[in-house]
Amino acid sequence: MTKLLIFAGSARKASTNKQLAALAARTAKEAGAEVTLIDLADFDMPIYNGDIEADTGLPENAKRLKQLFVEHDGFFIASPEYNSSISALLKNALDWISRPHTENEPGLWAFQGKVAAIGSVSPGALGGLRGLVPLRMMLSNIGVTVVPSQVAVSDGFNAFDKGGALTADMTAGMLKATVAQLVGTTGALKRDA
Numbered sequence: 001m002t003k004l005l006i007f008a009g010s011a012r013k014a015s016t017n018k019q020l021a022a023l024a025a026r027t028a029k030e031a032g033a034e035v036t037l038i039d040l041a042d043f044d045m046p047i048y049n050g051d052i053e054a055d056t057g058l059p060e061n062a063k064r065l066k067q068l069f070v071e072h073d074g075f076f077i078a079s080p081e082y083n084s085s086i087s088a089l090l091k092n093a094l095d096w097i098s099r100p101h102t103e104n105e106p107g108l109w110a111f112q113g114k115v116a117a118i119g120s121v122s123p124g125a126l127g128g129l130r131g132l133v134p135l136r137m138m139l140s141n142i143g144v145t146v147v148p149s150q151v152a153v154s155d156g157f158n159a160f161d162k163g164g165a166l167t168a169d170m171t172a173g174m175l176k177a178t179v180a181q182l183v184g185t186t187g188a189l190k191r192d193a
């Protein structure tokens with residue numbers, strides 16, 4: 001079965017991107033995937049510093065997170081837009097787990113051959129769309145196949161109902177299509193591998 005790791009790039013308890021991640025997890029399960037939903041707040045790590053890496057190696061939480069990436073076939077990332085880019089939390093986590101830490105480890109082991117879908121939620125009118133551009137580019141550059149569909153949810157503080165569903169038909173449809181592409185592409189690449 002296709003295994004998906006799903007998380008948001010925000011540590012905030014009431015994060016709207018965590019709401020999107022939770023909804024994506026529910027949708028992916030309905031589409032037949034096995035899903036692990038995690039909270040990056042549970043993987044606290046220092047800002048990347050080559051001296052820390054040289055002195056003590058990867059922080060334990062970076063190793064734990066990297067292991068989860070390795071064990072899954074694909075990812076859904078709900079990424080808040082910070083100043084037209086991604087959050088420092090998300091970038092820092094990806095930077096740490098991009099580093100080798102075992103002997104003869106394949107390059108970018110946590111990412112290569114994997115599939116991702118991306119989405120964002122913002123209180124603004126563009127739904128965090130501008131931050132998805134650098135995220136898509138970065139993931140592609142480190143060997144991840146990013147599916148063409150994506151979802152950007154505007155007016156984020158009013159976008160979900162009490163049950164966690166998206167209230168607007170358009171964004172609800174975009175999420176469903178994006179998750180369907182993620183599950184389909186991940187399954188197809190796994191079969192070809």
Ligand code: FNR
Binds near residue numbers: 010080084127156
């Ligand atoms: C923001 N926010 C924001 N929103 C946006 O649409 N475009 C932007 O460029 C930015 N820039 C930005 C920078 C910083 C430093 C912060 C803290 C916030 C607002 C952001 O979308 C909003 O805080 C979301 O609610 C964050 O996502 P979570 O925490 O709800 O998932």
